[in-house]
Amino acid sequence: MISFSFAPQIVFGYGCLNRVGFLSLFLKTQNAFIITDSEIEKLGFVNKVQKYLELSGIKSNVFNEIEPNPQEETVIKGAKEFKSTNSDTVIAIGGGSVLDSAKIIRLLVKQGGKPSDYNCKTSTIMAVHEMLPLQISIPTTSGTGSEVSIVAMVTSGHEKVTILGYPLISTIALVDPKLTMSCPPNLTAMCGMDALTHAIEAFISLRINPVADMFSLQAITLIYQNLKKAYLNGQDVIARINMSLAATVAGMAFNQKSVGLVHACSHQLSGQCNLPHGLANAIILPHVLRVNKKVSMSQYVTLATALGLDLTKLSDDEASERFILEIEKLNKEIGIPEKLAECGVKESDIAAMIPNATSDISAITNPLQPVTKELVESVYRAAL
Ligand SMILES: [Fe+2]
Incomplete structure:
Protein backbone atom coordinates (compact mmCIF):
# COMPACT_ATOMS: atom_id res chain seq x y z
CA MET A 1 0.00 0.00 0.00
CA MET A 181 15.78 36.89 -9.69
CA SER A 182 17.73 38.90 -7.12
CA CYS A 183 19.03 35.84 -5.30
CA PRO A 184 22.87 36.13 -5.37
CA PRO A 185 24.93 33.41 -7.11
CA ASN A 186 26.27 31.72 -3.96
CA LEU A 187 22.78 31.47 -2.43
CA THR A 188 21.38 30.26 -5.77
CA ALA A 189 24.03 27.52 -5.78
CA MET A 190 23.47 26.41 -2.18
CA CYS A 191 19.67 26.38 -2.42
CA GLY A 192 19.76 24.59 -5.77
CA MET A 193 21.94 21.85 -4.30
CA ASP A 194 19.52 21.53 -1.38
CA ALA A 195 16.72 20.93 -3.88
CA LEU A 196 18.88 18.43 -5.79
CA THR A 197 19.64 16.61 -2.54
CA HIS A 198 15.91 16.45 -1.73
CA ALA A 199 15.17 14.93 -5.13
CA ILE A 200 18.02 12.38 -5.00
CA GLU A 201 17.54 11.34 -1.36
CA ALA A 202 13.79 10.96 -1.88
CA PHE A 203 14.39 8.85 -5.01
CA ILE A 204 16.71 6.39 -3.23
CA SER A 205 14.80 6.46 0.09
CA LEU A 206 13.67 3.20 1.69
CA ARG A 207 10.05 4.35 1.36
CA ILE A 208 8.21 3.23 -1.76
CA ASN A 209 6.18 5.78 -3.70
CA PRO A 210 6.33 5.67 -7.51
CA VAL A 211 4.34 8.91 -7.81
CA ALA A 212 6.89 10.79 -5.73
CA ASP A 213 9.65 9.20 -7.85
CA MET A 214 8.19 10.87 -10.96
CA PHE A 215 8.54 14.21 -9.19
CA SER A 216 12.10 13.40 -8.14
CA LEU A 217 13.15 12.49 -11.68
CA GLN A 218 11.63 15.64 -13.14
CA ALA A 219 13.27 17.80 -10.46
CA ILE A 220 16.70 16.21 -10.93
CA THR A 221 16.57 16.77 -14.68
CA LEU A 222 15.41 20.38 -14.33
CA ILE A 223 18.10 21.19 -11.75
CA TYR A 224 20.85 19.57 -13.80
CA GLN A 225 19.81 21.59 -16.86
CA ASN A 226 19.18 24.92 -15.12
CA LEU A 227 21.14 25.41 -11.88
CA LYS A 228 24.41 26.36 -13.54
CA LYS A 229 22.56 28.74 -15.87
CA ALA A 230 20.82 30.46 -12.94
CA TYR A 231 24.13 30.64 -11.05
CA LEU A 232 26.00 32.23 -13.97
CA ASN A 233 23.18 34.57 -14.99
CA GLY A 234 20.61 35.43 -12.33
CA GLN A 235 18.54 37.25 -14.96
CA ASP A 236 17.96 34.07 -16.96
CA VAL A 237 14.17 33.98 -16.56
CA ILE A 238 13.69 30.49 -17.97
CA ALA A 239 16.39 29.03 -15.72
CA ARG A 240 14.84 30.76 -12.70
CA ILE A 241 11.34 29.48 -13.56
CA ASN A 242 12.65 25.93 -14.02
CA MET A 243 14.59 26.08 -10.74
CA SER A 244 11.52 27.30 -8.83
CA LEU A 245 9.45 24.50 -10.33
CA ALA A 246 12.16 21.93 -9.56
CA ALA A 247 12.53 23.03 -5.94
CA THR A 248 8.78 22.83 -5.30
CA VAL A 249 8.46 19.49 -7.07
CA ALA A 250 11.48 18.10 -5.16
CA GLY A 251 9.76 19.26 -1.97
CA MET A 252 6.65 17.30 -2.96
CA ALA A 253 8.85 14.21 -3.44
CA PHE A 254 10.66 14.36 -0.12
CA ASN A 255 7.43 15.20 1.68
CA GLN A 256 6.29 11.69 0.68
CA LYS A 257 9.53 9.72 0.94
CA SER A 258 11.66 11.77 3.36
CA VAL A 259 15.42 12.19 2.87
CA GLY A 260 18.50 10.31 4.07
CA LEU A 261 22.01 10.37 5.44
CA VAL A 262 23.01 13.60 3.67
CA HIS A 263 20.39 15.51 5.64
CA ALA A 264 21.13 13.56 8.84
CA CYS A 265 24.74 14.78 8.64
CA SER A 266 24.03 18.29 7.34
CA HIS A 267 21.48 19.13 10.06
CA GLN A 268 24.25 18.82 12.65
CA LEU A 269 26.65 20.94 10.57
CA SER A 270 24.05 23.72 10.64
CA GLY A 271 23.36 23.31 14.38
CA GLN A 272 26.97 22.87 15.51
CA CYS A 273 28.90 24.98 13.00
CA ASN A 274 26.13 27.27 11.67
CA LEU A 275 26.74 26.15 8.08
CA PRO A 276 23.96 27.10 5.64
CA HIS A 277 21.78 24.04 5.06
CA GLY A 278 22.25 23.89 1.28
CA LEU A 279 26.02 24.31 1.53
CA ALA A 280 26.32 21.47 4.05
CA ASN A 281 24.18 19.23 1.82
CA ALA A 282 26.18 20.06 -1.29
CA ILE A 283 29.50 19.11 0.30
CA ILE A 284 28.20 15.96 1.99
CA LEU A 285 26.15 14.69 -0.99
CA PRO A 286 28.90 13.00 -3.09
CA HIS A 287 30.32 11.25 -0.02
CA VAL A 288 26.94 9.79 0.98
CA LEU A 289 26.25 8.81 -2.62
CA ARG A 290 29.46 6.72 -2.55
CA VAL A 291 28.51 5.17 0.80
CA ASN A 292 25.03 4.25 -0.49
CA LYS A 293 26.23 3.08 -3.90
CA LYS A 294 26.28 -0.62 -3.08
CA VAL A 295 22.54 -0.64 -2.29
CA SER A 296 21.33 2.11 -4.66
CA MET A 297 23.24 1.28 -7.83
CA SER A 298 20.22 0.58 -10.01
CA GLN A 299 18.63 3.91 -8.98
CA TYR A 300 21.88 5.73 -9.76
CA VAL A 301 21.82 4.26 -13.28
CA THR A 302 18.24 5.55 -13.69
CA LEU A 303 19.33 8.99 -12.46
CA ALA A 304 22.37 9.04 -14.75
CA THR A 305 20.07 8.19 -17.64
CA ALA A 306 17.69 11.00 -16.64
CA LEU A 307 20.62 13.42 -16.81
CA GLY A 308 21.33 12.24 -20.34
CA LEU A 309 24.83 10.99 -19.52
CA ASP A 310 26.52 8.73 -22.06
CA LEU A 311 26.59 5.35 -20.34
CA THR A 312 27.60 3.34 -23.42
CA LYS A 313 29.69 0.29 -22.51
CA LEU A 314 29.64 1.19 -18.82
CA SER A 315 28.80 -1.38 -16.15
CA ASP A 316 26.23 -0.38 -13.54
CA ASP A 317 29.07 0.28 -11.13
CA GLU A 318 30.85 2.51 -13.65
CA ALA A 319 27.60 4.31 -14.57
CA SER A 320 26.95 4.98 -10.88
CA GLU A 321 30.41 6.44 -10.44
CA ARG A 322 29.84 8.54 -13.57
CA PHE A 323 26.68 9.93 -11.92
CA ILE A 324 28.53 10.80 -8.70
CA LEU A 325 31.37 12.46 -10.64
CA GLU A 326 28.77 14.56 -12.47
CA ILE A 327 27.40 15.80 -9.13
CA GLU A 328 30.94 16.70 -8.03
CA LYS A 329 31.49 18.51 -11.33
CA LEU A 330 28.28 20.51 -10.86
CA ASN A 331 29.36 21.47 -7.33
CA LYS A 332 32.67 22.73 -8.69
CA GLU A 333 31.04 24.68 -11.53
CA ILE A 334 28.80 26.58 -9.11
CA GLY A 335 31.51 27.47 -6.62
CA ILE A 336 30.72 24.97 -3.84
CA PRO A 337 33.82 24.28 -1.71
CA GLU A 338 35.02 20.69 -1.89
CA LYS A 339 35.71 20.25 1.81
CA LEU A 340 34.00 21.17 5.10
CA ALA A 341 37.31 22.50 6.46
CA GLU A 342 37.13 25.28 3.85
CA CYS A 343 33.92 26.41 5.61
CA GLY A 344 35.47 26.50 9.09
CA VAL A 345 34.49 23.01 10.27
CA LYS A 346 37.19 21.49 12.50
CA GLU A 347 38.03 17.90 13.24
CA SER A 348 37.16 18.62 16.87
CA ASP A 349 33.55 19.40 15.80
CA ILE A 350 32.95 15.88 14.52
CA ALA A 351 32.59 14.00 17.82
CA ALA A 352 29.72 16.19 19.01
CA MET A 353 27.81 15.78 15.74
CA ILE A 354 27.96 11.98 15.46
CA PRO A 355 25.28 11.00 18.04
CA ASN A 356 22.71 13.50 16.75
CA ALA A 357 23.36 12.57 13.11
CA THR A 358 23.00 8.87 13.93
CA SER A 359 19.64 9.44 15.65
CA ASP A 360 18.41 12.09 13.16
CA ILE A 361 15.01 11.18 11.75
CA SER A 362 16.37 11.52 8.19
CA ALA A 363 18.69 8.56 8.80
CA ILE A 364 15.70 6.20 9.12
CA THR A 365 14.95 6.29 5.38
CA ASN A 366 18.55 6.16 4.17
CA PRO A 367 18.88 3.18 1.80
CA LEU A 368 21.97 1.77 3.53
CA GLN A 369 21.13 0.49 7.00
CA PRO A 370 21.97 0.48 9.80
CA VAL A 371 23.22 4.06 10.08
CA THR A 372 25.88 3.49 12.73
CA LYS A 373 28.12 5.98 14.48
CA GLU A 374 31.04 4.54 12.52
CA LEU A 375 29.23 5.14 9.21
CA VAL A 376 28.38 8.73 10.14
CA GLU A 377 31.94 9.39 11.30
CA SER A 378 33.32 8.03 8.02
CA VAL A 379 31.13 10.47 6.06
CA TYR A 380 32.18 13.47 8.15
CA ARG A 381 35.87 12.54 7.89
CA ALA A 382 35.69 11.96 4.13
CA ALA A 383 34.04 15.38 3.68
CA LEU A 384 36.32 17.24 6.10
FE1 LIG B 1 17.02 20.18 2.76
Whole structure:
Protein backbone atom coordinates (compact mmCIF):
# COMPACT_ATOMS: atom_id res chain seq x y z
CA MET A 1 0.00 0.00 0.00
CA ILE A 2 1.13 3.53 -0.68
CA SER A 3 -0.48 6.70 0.57
CA PHE A 4 0.15 10.10 -0.87
CA SER A 5 -1.19 13.61 -0.83
CA PHE A 6 0.23 16.62 -2.59
CA ALA A 7 -1.51 19.37 -0.61
CA PRO A 8 -1.30 22.33 -0.33
CA GLN A 9 -2.86 24.27 -3.14
CA ILE A 10 0.05 25.55 -5.25
CA VAL A 11 -0.19 28.78 -7.21
CA PHE A 12 2.82 28.97 -9.52
CA GLY A 13 3.81 31.61 -12.05
CA TYR A 14 6.19 34.42 -12.91
CA GLY A 15 4.74 37.53 -11.22
CA CYS A 16 2.01 35.68 -9.31
CA LEU A 17 2.86 37.54 -6.08
CA ASN A 18 0.12 39.96 -7.16
CA ARG A 19 -2.42 37.21 -6.30
CA VAL A 20 -1.64 37.41 -2.58
CA GLY A 21 -4.50 39.81 -1.84
CA PHE A 22 -7.05 37.74 -3.74
CA LEU A 23 -5.84 34.51 -2.15
CA SER A 24 -5.98 36.08 1.32
CA LEU A 25 -9.55 37.16 0.67
CA PHE A 26 -10.29 33.60 -0.39
CA LEU A 27 -8.98 32.47 3.04
CA LYS A 28 -11.18 35.12 4.71
CA THR A 29 -8.10 36.87 6.12
CA GLN A 30 -8.78 40.11 7.97
CA ASN A 31 -5.47 40.67 9.75
CA ALA A 32 -2.37 39.12 8.22
CA PHE A 33 0.86 38.43 10.13
CA ILE A 34 3.74 38.70 7.65
CA ILE A 35 6.80 36.69 8.74
CA THR A 36 10.10 37.43 7.02
CA ASP A 37 13.71 38.46 7.62
CA SER A 38 15.31 41.86 7.41
CA GLU A 39 17.16 41.10 4.15
CA ILE A 40 13.96 40.13 2.34
CA GLU A 41 12.28 43.23 3.71
CA LYS A 42 15.07 45.39 2.23
CA LEU A 43 14.36 43.90 -1.22
CA GLY A 44 10.89 45.48 -1.14
CA PHE A 45 8.91 42.23 -1.33
CA VAL A 46 7.18 42.83 2.00
CA ASN A 47 6.04 46.29 0.93
CA LYS A 48 4.56 44.76 -2.19
CA VAL A 49 2.69 42.12 -0.19
CA GLN A 50 1.32 44.81 2.14
CA LYS A 51 0.23 46.89 -0.84
CA TYR A 52 -1.62 43.96 -2.43
CA LEU A 53 -3.26 43.16 0.91
CA GLU A 54 -4.30 46.78 1.38
CA LEU A 55 -5.92 46.80 -2.06
CA SER A 56 -8.02 43.87 -0.82
CA GLY A 57 -8.88 45.70 2.41
CA ILE A 58 -6.69 43.46 4.58
CA LYS A 59 -4.62 44.82 7.47
CA SER A 60 -1.15 43.44 8.18
CA ASN A 61 1.69 43.42 10.70
CA VAL A 62 5.29 42.47 9.97
CA PHE A 63 7.61 40.27 12.04
CA ASN A 64 11.04 40.51 10.37
CA GLU A 65 13.29 38.92 12.98
CA ILE A 66 13.88 35.45 11.52
CA GLU A 67 17.62 34.79 11.33
CA PRO A 68 19.49 32.09 9.35
CA ASN A 69 19.27 28.80 11.29
CA PRO A 70 16.66 30.45 13.57
CA GLN A 71 16.77 29.85 17.33
CA GLU A 72 13.68 28.72 19.21
CA GLU A 73 13.56 31.98 21.20
CA THR A 74 12.89 33.80 17.92
CA VAL A 75 9.83 31.74 17.05
CA ILE A 76 8.52 31.95 20.61
CA LYS A 77 8.73 35.75 20.25
CA GLY A 78 6.96 35.54 16.88
CA ALA A 79 4.10 33.54 18.38
CA LYS A 80 3.65 36.14 21.12
CA GLU A 81 3.52 38.93 18.53
CA PHE A 82 1.00 37.02 16.39
CA LYS A 83 -1.31 36.90 19.42
CA SER A 84 -0.68 40.47 20.56
CA THR A 85 -1.57 41.81 17.09
CA ASN A 86 -4.80 39.75 16.94
CA SER A 87 -3.66 38.30 13.62
CA ASP A 88 -5.59 35.51 11.93
CA THR A 89 -3.43 34.36 9.00
CA VAL A 90 0.32 33.93 8.51
CA ILE A 91 1.95 35.07 5.29
CA ALA A 92 5.54 33.81 5.24
CA ILE A 93 7.88 35.30 2.64
CA GLY A 94 11.51 34.21 2.53
CA GLY A 95 13.77 31.18 2.39
CA GLY A 96 13.50 27.92 4.31
CA SER A 97 14.30 29.47 7.69
CA VAL A 98 11.39 31.89 7.35
CA LEU A 99 8.89 29.33 6.07
CA ASP A 100 9.84 26.77 8.73
CA SER A 101 9.69 29.39 11.50
CA ALA A 102 6.25 30.47 10.33
CA LYS A 103 4.95 26.91 10.58
CA ILE A 104 6.29 26.61 14.13
CA ILE A 105 4.89 30.01 15.13
CA ARG A 106 1.41 28.80 14.06
CA LEU A 107 1.93 25.66 16.14
CA LEU A 108 2.91 27.62 19.26
CA VAL A 109 0.01 30.04 18.78
CA LYS A 110 -2.48 27.17 18.81
CA GLN A 111 -0.92 24.52 21.04
CA GLY A 112 1.46 26.56 23.24
CA GLY A 113 4.76 25.38 24.73
CA LYS A 114 8.15 25.71 23.08
CA PRO A 115 9.45 24.14 19.85
CA SER A 116 11.57 21.49 21.56
CA ASP A 117 8.38 20.12 23.20
CA TYR A 118 7.45 18.87 19.70
CA ASN A 119 10.88 17.44 18.77
CA CYS A 120 10.14 14.35 16.69
CA LYS A 121 12.92 12.52 18.54
CA THR A 122 10.90 12.62 21.75
CA SER A 123 7.30 12.87 20.56
CA THR A 124 5.18 11.36 17.81
CA ILE A 125 3.78 13.01 14.69
CA MET A 126 0.45 13.19 16.58
CA ALA A 127 1.92 15.80 18.94
CA VAL A 128 0.89 18.35 16.30
CA HIS A 129 -2.83 17.66 16.25
CA GLU A 130 -4.79 20.93 16.25
CA MET A 131 -6.03 22.90 13.25
CA LEU A 132 -3.48 25.71 13.05
CA PRO A 133 -3.95 29.27 11.73
CA LEU A 134 -3.85 29.40 7.93
CA GLN A 135 -0.56 30.07 6.14
CA ILE A 136 0.37 31.36 2.71
CA SER A 137 4.01 30.44 2.00
CA ILE A 138 5.94 32.50 -0.52
CA PRO A 139 9.48 31.17 -1.17
CA THR A 140 12.13 33.66 -2.31
CA THR A 141 14.74 31.00 -3.04
CA SER A 142 14.65 27.81 -5.11
CA GLY A 143 15.66 25.11 -2.69
CA THR A 144 13.93 24.37 0.55
CA GLY A 145 10.58 22.94 -0.57
CA SER A 146 9.27 24.00 2.85
CA GLU A 147 6.25 25.57 1.14
CA VAL A 148 4.89 22.08 0.38
CA SER A 149 6.17 20.00 3.30
CA ILE A 150 4.93 18.93 6.72
CA VAL A 151 8.40 19.45 8.21
CA ALA A 152 9.75 22.43 10.14
CA MET A 153 13.13 22.89 11.79
CA VAL A 154 14.49 25.26 14.40
CA THR A 155 17.72 25.41 16.38
CA SER A 156 17.76 24.84 20.14
CA GLY A 157 21.25 25.66 21.44
CA HIS A 158 23.46 23.68 19.05
CA GLU A 159 20.82 21.09 18.20
CA LYS A 160 18.50 21.12 15.22
CA VAL A 161 14.96 20.30 16.33
CA THR A 162 12.77 18.67 13.67
CA ILE A 163 9.00 18.96 14.01
CA LEU A 164 6.65 16.86 11.88
CA GLY A 165 2.92 17.22 11.58
CA TYR A 166 0.27 17.27 8.89
CA PRO A 167 -1.33 20.48 10.29
CA LEU A 168 1.99 22.30 9.74
CA ILE A 169 1.59 22.22 5.97
CA SER A 170 0.91 25.56 4.31
CA THR A 171 -2.63 26.31 3.24
CA ILE A 172 -1.41 27.81 -0.04
CA ALA A 173 2.08 27.79 -1.60
CA LEU A 174 2.46 30.90 -3.73
CA VAL A 175 5.54 30.25 -5.87
CA ASP A 176 6.66 33.26 -7.89
CA PRO A 177 10.00 32.67 -9.69
CA LYS A 178 10.32 36.44 -10.17
CA LEU A 179 11.19 36.72 -6.47
CA THR A 180 14.30 34.59 -7.01
CA MET A 181 15.78 36.89 -9.69
CA SER A 182 17.73 38.90 -7.12
CA CYS A 183 19.03 35.84 -5.30
CA PRO A 184 22.87 36.13 -5.37
CA PRO A 185 24.93 33.41 -7.11
CA ASN A 186 26.27 31.72 -3.96
CA LEU A 187 22.78 31.47 -2.43
CA THR A 188 21.38 30.26 -5.77
CA ALA A 189 24.03 27.52 -5.78
CA MET A 190 23.47 26.41 -2.18
CA CYS A 191 19.67 26.38 -2.42
CA GLY A 192 19.76 24.59 -5.77
CA MET A 193 21.94 21.85 -4.30
CA ASP A 194 19.52 21.53 -1.38
CA ALA A 195 16.72 20.93 -3.88
CA LEU A 196 18.88 18.43 -5.79
CA THR A 197 19.64 16.61 -2.54
CA HIS A 198 15.91 16.45 -1.73
CA ALA A 199 15.17 14.93 -5.13
CA ILE A 200 18.02 12.38 -5.00
CA GLU A 201 17.54 11.34 -1.36
CA ALA A 202 13.79 10.96 -1.88
CA PHE A 203 14.39 8.85 -5.01
CA ILE A 204 16.71 6.39 -3.23
CA SER A 205 14.80 6.46 0.09
CA LEU A 206 13.67 3.20 1.69
CA ARG A 207 10.05 4.35 1.36
CA ILE A 208 8.21 3.23 -1.76
CA ASN A 209 6.18 5.78 -3.70
CA PRO A 210 6.33 5.67 -7.51
CA VAL A 211 4.34 8.91 -7.81
CA ALA A 212 6.89 10.79 -5.73
CA ASP A 213 9.65 9.20 -7.85
CA MET A 214 8.19 10.87 -10.96
CA PHE A 215 8.54 14.21 -9.19
CA SER A 216 12.10 13.40 -8.14
CA LEU A 217 13.15 12.49 -11.68
CA GLN A 218 11.63 15.64 -13.14
CA ALA A 219 13.27 17.80 -10.46
CA ILE A 220 16.70 16.21 -10.93
CA THR A 221 16.57 16.77 -14.68
CA LEU A 222 15.41 20.38 -14.33
CA ILE A 223 18.10 21.19 -11.75
CA TYR A 224 20.85 19.57 -13.80
CA GLN A 225 19.81 21.59 -16.86
CA ASN A 226 19.18 24.92 -15.12
CA LEU A 227 21.14 25.41 -11.88
CA LYS A 228 24.41 26.36 -13.54
CA LYS A 229 22.56 28.74 -15.87
CA ALA A 230 20.82 30.46 -12.94
CA TYR A 231 24.13 30.64 -11.05
CA LEU A 232 26.00 32.23 -13.97
CA ASN A 233 23.18 34.57 -14.99
CA GLY A 234 20.61 35.43 -12.33
CA GLN A 235 18.54 37.25 -14.96
CA ASP A 236 17.96 34.07 -16.96
CA VAL A 237 14.17 33.98 -16.56
CA ILE A 238 13.69 30.49 -17.97
CA ALA A 239 16.39 29.03 -15.72
CA ARG A 240 14.84 30.76 -12.70
CA ILE A 241 11.34 29.48 -13.56
CA ASN A 242 12.65 25.93 -14.02
CA MET A 243 14.59 26.08 -10.74
CA SER A 244 11.52 27.30 -8.83
CA LEU A 245 9.45 24.50 -10.33
CA ALA A 246 12.16 21.93 -9.56
CA ALA A 247 12.53 23.03 -5.94
CA THR A 248 8.78 22.83 -5.30
CA VAL A 249 8.46 19.49 -7.07
CA ALA A 250 11.48 18.10 -5.16
CA GLY A 251 9.76 19.26 -1.97
CA MET A 252 6.65 17.30 -2.96
CA ALA A 253 8.85 14.21 -3.44
CA PHE A 254 10.66 14.36 -0.12
CA ASN A 255 7.43 15.20 1.68
CA GLN A 256 6.29 11.69 0.68
CA LYS A 257 9.53 9.72 0.94
CA SER A 258 11.66 11.77 3.36
CA VAL A 259 15.42 12.19 2.87
CA GLY A 260 18.50 10.31 4.07
CA LEU A 261 22.01 10.37 5.44
CA VAL A 262 23.01 13.60 3.67
CA HIS A 263 20.39 15.51 5.64
CA ALA A 264 21.13 13.56 8.84
CA CYS A 265 24.74 14.78 8.64
CA SER A 266 24.03 18.29 7.34
CA HIS A 267 21.48 19.13 10.06
CA GLN A 268 24.25 18.82 12.65
CA LEU A 269 26.65 20.94 10.57
CA SER A 270 24.05 23.72 10.64
CA GLY A 271 23.36 23.31 14.38
CA GLN A 272 26.97 22.87 15.51
CA CYS A 273 28.90 24.98 13.00
CA ASN A 274 26.13 27.27 11.67
CA LEU A 275 26.74 26.15 8.08
CA PRO A 276 23.96 27.10 5.64
CA HIS A 277 21.78 24.04 5.06
CA GLY A 278 22.25 23.89 1.28
CA LEU A 279 26.02 24.31 1.53
CA ALA A 280 26.32 21.47 4.05
CA ASN A 281 24.18 19.23 1.82
CA ALA A 282 26.18 20.06 -1.29
CA ILE A 283 29.50 19.11 0.30
CA ILE A 284 28.20 15.96 1.99
CA LEU A 285 26.15 14.69 -0.99
CA PRO A 286 28.90 13.00 -3.09
CA HIS A 287 30.32 11.25 -0.02
CA VAL A 288 26.94 9.79 0.98
CA LEU A 289 26.25 8.81 -2.62
CA ARG A 290 29.46 6.72 -2.55
CA VAL A 291 28.51 5.17 0.80
CA ASN A 292 25.03 4.25 -0.49
CA LYS A 293 26.23 3.08 -3.90
CA LYS A 294 26.28 -0.62 -3.08
CA VAL A 295 22.54 -0.64 -2.29
CA SER A 296 21.33 2.11 -4.66
CA MET A 297 23.24 1.28 -7.83
CA SER A 298 20.22 0.58 -10.01
CA GLN A 299 18.63 3.91 -8.98
CA TYR A 300 21.88 5.73 -9.76
CA VAL A 301 21.82 4.26 -13.28
CA THR A 302 18.24 5.55 -13.69
CA LEU A 303 19.33 8.99 -12.46
CA ALA A 304 22.37 9.04 -14.75
CA THR A 305 20.07 8.19 -17.64
CA ALA A 306 17.69 11.00 -16.64
CA LEU A 307 20.62 13.42 -16.81
CA GLY A 308 21.33 12.24 -20.34
CA LEU A 309 24.83 10.99 -19.52
CA ASP A 310 26.52 8.73 -22.06
CA LEU A 311 26.59 5.35 -20.34
CA THR A 312 27.60 3.34 -23.42
CA LYS A 313 29.69 0.29 -22.51
CA LEU A 314 29.64 1.19 -18.82
CA SER A 315 28.80 -1.38 -16.15
CA ASP A 316 26.23 -0.38 -13.54
CA ASP A 317 29.07 0.28 -11.13
CA GLU A 318 30.85 2.51 -13.65
CA ALA A 319 27.60 4.31 -14.57
CA SER A 320 26.95 4.98 -10.88
CA GLU A 321 30.41 6.44 -10.44
CA ARG A 322 29.84 8.54 -13.57
CA PHE A 323 26.68 9.93 -11.92
CA ILE A 324 28.53 10.80 -8.70
CA LEU A 325 31.37 12.46 -10.64
CA GLU A 326 28.77 14.56 -12.47
CA ILE A 327 27.40 15.80 -9.13
CA GLU A 328 30.94 16.70 -8.03
CA LYS A 329 31.49 18.51 -11.33
CA LEU A 330 28.28 20.51 -10.86
CA ASN A 331 29.36 21.47 -7.33
CA LYS A 332 32.67 22.73 -8.69
CA GLU A 333 31.04 24.68 -11.53
CA ILE A 334 28.80 26.58 -9.11
CA GLY A 335 31.51 27.47 -6.62
CA ILE A 336 30.72 24.97 -3.84
CA PRO A 337 33.82 24.28 -1.71
CA GLU A 338 35.02 20.69 -1.89
CA LYS A 339 35.71 20.25 1.81
CA LEU A 340 34.00 21.17 5.10
CA ALA A 341 37.31 22.50 6.46
CA GLU A 342 37.13 25.28 3.85
CA CYS A 343 33.92 26.41 5.61
CA GLY A 344 35.47 26.50 9.09
CA VAL A 345 34.49 23.01 10.27
CA LYS A 346 37.19 21.49 12.50
CA GLU A 347 38.03 17.90 13.24
CA SER A 348 37.16 18.62 16.87
CA ASP A 349 33.55 19.40 15.80
CA ILE A 350 32.95 15.88 14.52
CA ALA A 351 32.59 14.00 17.82
CA ALA A 352 29.72 16.19 19.01
CA MET A 353 27.81 15.78 15.74
CA ILE A 354 27.96 11.98 15.46
CA PRO A 355 25.28 11.00 18.04
CA ASN A 356 22.71 13.50 16.75
CA ALA A 357 23.36 12.57 13.11
CA THR A 358 23.00 8.87 13.93
CA SER A 359 19.64 9.44 15.65
CA ASP A 360 18.41 12.09 13.16
CA ILE A 361 15.01 11.18 11.75
CA SER A 362 16.37 11.52 8.19
CA ALA A 363 18.69 8.56 8.80
CA ILE A 364 15.70 6.20 9.12
CA THR A 365 14.95 6.29 5.38
CA ASN A 366 18.55 6.16 4.17
CA PRO A 367 18.88 3.18 1.80
CA LEU A 368 21.97 1.77 3.53
CA GLN A 369 21.13 0.49 7.00
CA PRO A 370 21.97 0.48 9.80
CA VAL A 371 23.22 4.06 10.08
CA THR A 372 25.88 3.49 12.73
CA LYS A 373 28.12 5.98 14.48
CA GLU A 374 31.04 4.54 12.52
CA LEU A 375 29.23 5.14 9.21
CA VAL A 376 28.38 8.73 10.14
CA GLU A 377 31.94 9.39 11.30
CA SER A 378 33.32 8.03 8.02
CA VAL A 379 31.13 10.47 6.06
CA TYR A 380 32.18 13.47 8.15
CA ARG A 381 35.87 12.54 7.89
CA ALA A 382 35.69 11.96 4.13
CA ALA A 383 34.04 15.38 3.68
CA LEU A 384 36.32 17.24 6.10
FE1 LIG B 1 17.02 20.18 2.76
